[in-house]
Amino acid sequence: MDEAVVIADSILKSQIGGRLFQYFSISEGSYYSYGDRRGKQWTGKFLGKKRLPKSFVTLNFLYHFNYPEINGIRGGLWLIVDKDFKLIDTLNFEFIPKFLAENKPSEFISVDSALAIVKLNIKPNNYKISTPSLAYNDKIKQYTYSASHDLTIVLNNAGKDTGEFEIIEINAKTGSLISIDKGYKGIIIR
Numbered sequence: 001m002d003e004a005v006v007i008a009d010s011i012l013k014s015q016i017g018g019r020l021f022q023y024f025s026i027s028e029g030s031y032y033s034y035g036d037r038r039g040k041q042w043t044g045k046f047l048g049k050k051r052l053p054k055s056f057v058t059l060n061f062l063y064h065f066n067y068p069e070i071n072g073i074r075g076g077l078w079l080i081v082d083k084d085f086k087l088i089d090t091l092n093f094e095f096i097p098k099f100l101a102e103n104k105p106s107e108f109i110s111v112d113s114a115l116a117i118v119k120l121n122i123k124p125n126n127y128k129i130s131t132p133s134l135a136y137n138d139k140i141k142q143y144t145y146s147a148s149h150d151l152t153i154v155l156n157n158a159g160k161d162t163g164e165f166e167i168i169e170i171n172a173k174t175g176s177l178i179s180i181d182k183g184y185k186g187i188i189i190r
Contacts, residue, residue, distance in 0.1 A: 072134025162186030
């Protein structure tokens, strides 16, 4: 069983290189798939087991990526191999910033700069603004900073905060505004 993980690790390492491989870890969400005699597909977890079933069709390894030097640079990918341990699909590393892949200094603006940009784009009031957090946005395929800002705060009948807030999202590289969305928090009891 450990042999399968070693093979998966070597495939990943050959695709991404040793420097970035160190930031990947295999997840308990990894599983195998197999078919029964009636052709029905089944799955099962295999990490920590002594051996794989002989009839497995694919091994699906879930790898998490976490770059500890910059909070928020993280992601994950599926590495899927067939019963001959051949890679089935190409690996998607789009969540790894270009500067990190090329071993260059960060191109992202600082959290303090992101907060200053957020403050320029919010509706002014005395309510709190969250610290911007860095995350990869799958929809636009880039890293962004997001922060929330309370617009209204009202206590409901249970004494809990409710109200409206806005979420400001900015490009982590350029600092340009991407979106301002509204949301509601808390349970409103009528």
